[in-house]
Amino acid sequence: MSPDGIRPPTLLALPSYLASHLAQIGRRVLADALAERGLRLPHFAVLTGLADFGPLAQHDLADRLGLNRSHLVGYLDEVERRGLVGRERDPGDRRRQRVTLTDDGRALAGELLTLAQRSQREFLGVLxxxxxxxxxxxxxxxxxxxxxxxxxxxx
The missing domain is CATH 1.20.5 (Single alpha-helices involved in coiled-coils or other helix-helix interfaces)
Structure with missing residues (x-):
């Protein structure tokens, strides 16, 4: 059977169906690459978000990444234990936690970006x-x- 005969043609004509499956493939490839470093996709998102935007209030980071604020706390706990981020009181509003990359976190974010770009080139290699x-x-x-x-x- 040809690959075109595996899935219903009606679904293959829907961009949302194709985008969903494309996202699953890309997510799997990237997640596998990150797992080799003991990280998950949310950890990667945190590190790259902070590398792109600089220090952010914890709630702002969650919002920019599209992550549940309470889930972000757990992801931050993990990367903080690894010495990749630090949390401190926001000097502008002492009620808030501000998250910053450490030097190790910044270095790892750069390495992970290269890893992510390579994984994405591989998964889109037919293009x-x-x-x-x-x-x-x-x-x-x-x-x-x-x-x-x-x-x-x-x-």
Missing amino acids: SEDERATLVELMRRVVNADDVARSRLVG
């Missing part, structure tokens, strides 16, 4: 570099449009 760039740009536009729409509802 050319230009096709991968186009795919990423199109997906980013959809995500950005959703972010704008959601911010209007909240703000």
Whole structure:
């Protein structure tokens, strides 16, 4: 049976169905690569989020990453035990915890980014570099449009 005959053609015509399966494949490949370092996807998200944005209030980090605030605490506990992040009282609001990368966390975030990029190239290996760039740009536009729409509802 050809690969096209495995899944129902009606579903293969739905972008949301394809995007969901593409996400599952990409998530699996990245999760496997991170597991070799003893990390999970939320740990990677925390480290790269802090590398991109700098120190953040704990609740702001959860919101930017799309993580449940109470779940974030557990992820932070794990990476803090490994010496990758530190938490301190936010000088602007003593009621808040501010999360920062340590030097080891910053170094690991850079290594993980390289690992993640390699895993993504592998899982999208059937596409050319230009096709991968186009795919990423199109997906980013959809995500950005959703972010704008959601911010209007909240703000």
